[in-house]
Structure formats: C-alpha cells, structure tokens
Amino acid sequence: MSRVLIRVLWLMLISGLSLQGCTPPKPVRLGAPIEGFSHTSAAINRFSVNGGGGPNLAPYGYGGGQMCCASLPVKWHPGLTVVVEWVKDPDPYASANWPPLGTDGYRAAYKLHAAKYTRHRAVVPVARYEELGLVNVHFLPCNQVAVSAGATYPGRPDYPFHFSQKMQEPATCPES
Structure with a gap:
C-alpha cells in the first residue's frame, strides 16, 4: 500500500471516531406530563410530583x-x-352559603375555610412501565395515593389500576 493511501485511511478512521462523540447520548430521565384523579369527595387544590405541579382536581374528578x-x-x-405533595379541601362546596364574592364577609369566610385545608406528603411507588408516558396520580380514601407513568391510560385493560371513580372514606382509616 502506498503511504498516501495509508494516510487517507488513517485520517478516515480518526475522523469517523471523532464524529462518534458528536452523537448526543440517549437521555436517562425525561420530563413527563402530569394529570390527576380524585376518587374522593374532597377537592385537591394543588399537588405536585417530584416538585412538578399538577392540576386542581374537583371531588370525584379528573383534573383540568x-x-x-x-x-x-x-x-x-x-x-x-x-414524592407527591398535595393540599386537600375536605369541604369543597362550603362557599355556597358564604356572603357575596368580594365582600369582607366572603373574605372572612374564606379565611376560616382555608384554615381547614390539610397538607400531605407521600413517597409513592411508581407502577411498572415499559415506556415512559403520562404521569397519572390517583388520590384515594385515607390520604392514599397511587402513581403510574406509562404509555397507557385509565380504562384500558393494560392500565395498572382499576379504581372506582367514586370511593367513600371509611369510618376510620388505617394508620400509615
């Protein structure tokens, strides 16, 4: 082989190896959208998953x-x-009997009502997934939470949870 050919092959090899470093690595983590489901009579005023915020949830509702x-x-x-953190309003329909919106009476009633909100935090296992997808957070009786993060959704047979939309709080909850 001629020296020129060897040099050309050597340069091609070095160039090819250096270009491999230009390929971006596959991500290890991704940001996944969050949605929630309240299976109880309480409203979830706000919640987060690992610090990322979720929508407000009406009682027995799919959230926003x-x-x-x-x-x-x-x-x-x-x-x-x-880590799921949430603020729960145990009496979301109380405002029906408050004074008119914008009045001092309304503001006073809201302040008393908001003092009854409860704050919660739970470290929750994530159901097995084959492909990362939508993060679904289910709020259950007794301040229990279930989380999935796959490419499936509630109602499908392959979804990991099959909770009733309306679940009642038991008279007493088991201690965590």
Missing part, C-alpha cells in the same frame, strides 16, 4: 388537563418512587 412535568427515568426500575 395535563401540567408539566415530573422528571422520571426513561426506564422503570424496581424501587422507583416519587
């Missing part, structure tokens, strides 16, 4: 569209958990 985002691994692994 998707919000962004919860950072989760692209690949599920055993022991995967998220």
Whole structure:
C-alpha cells in the first residue's frame, strides 16, 4: 500500500471516531406530563410530583388537563418512587352559603375555610412501565395515593389500576 493511501485511511478512521462523540447520548430521565384523579369527595387544590405541579382536581374528578412535568427515568426500575405533595379541601362546596364574592364577609369566610385545608406528603411507588408516558396520580380514601407513568391510560385493560371513580372514606382509616 502506498503511504498516501495509508494516510487517507488513517485520517478516515480518526475522523469517523471523532464524529462518534458528536452523537448526543440517549437521555436517562425525561420530563413527563402530569394529570390527576380524585376518587374522593374532597377537592385537591394543588399537588405536585417530584416538585412538578399538577392540576386542581374537583371531588370525584379528573383534573383540568395535563401540567408539566415530573422528571422520571426513561426506564422503570424496581424501587422507583416519587414524592407527591398535595393540599386537600375536605369541604369543597362550603362557599355556597358564604356572603357575596368580594365582600369582607366572603373574605372572612374564606379565611376560616382555608384554615381547614390539610397538607400531605407521600413517597409513592411508581407502577411498572415499559415506556415512559403520562404521569397519572390517583388520590384515594385515607390520604392514599397511587402513581403510574406509562404509555397507557385509565380504562384500558393494560392500565395498572382499576379504581372506582367514586370511593367513600371509611369510618376510620388505617394508620400509615
């Protein structure tokens, strides 16, 4: 082989190897949109998953569209958990009997009502997923929470949870 050919092949090899470094690495974590479901008579005024905010949820309701985002691994692994924090209004229809909106009486009633909100935090296992997708947060009786993060959704047979839309609080809740 001629020296010129060897040099050309050597340069092609070096160039090819250096271009491999230009390929972006596959992400390990991604931001996934969050939505929620309240299966109880309480309203969820706000909630978050790993710090990413979720929509407000009406009693027994699906909540207000998707919000962004919860950072989760692209690949599920055993022991995967998220931190869910939420504020619950145990009497979401109380304002029906308040003085007119914008009055001092209304503001006073709201202040008394808001003092009854409860704040919660739970470290929750994430149901197994094959492909990272929408983060679904289910608020259940006794301040329990279930979380999925796959490419499936409630109502499908492959969805990991099949909760009744309306669940009643028991007279006493088990201690956590």
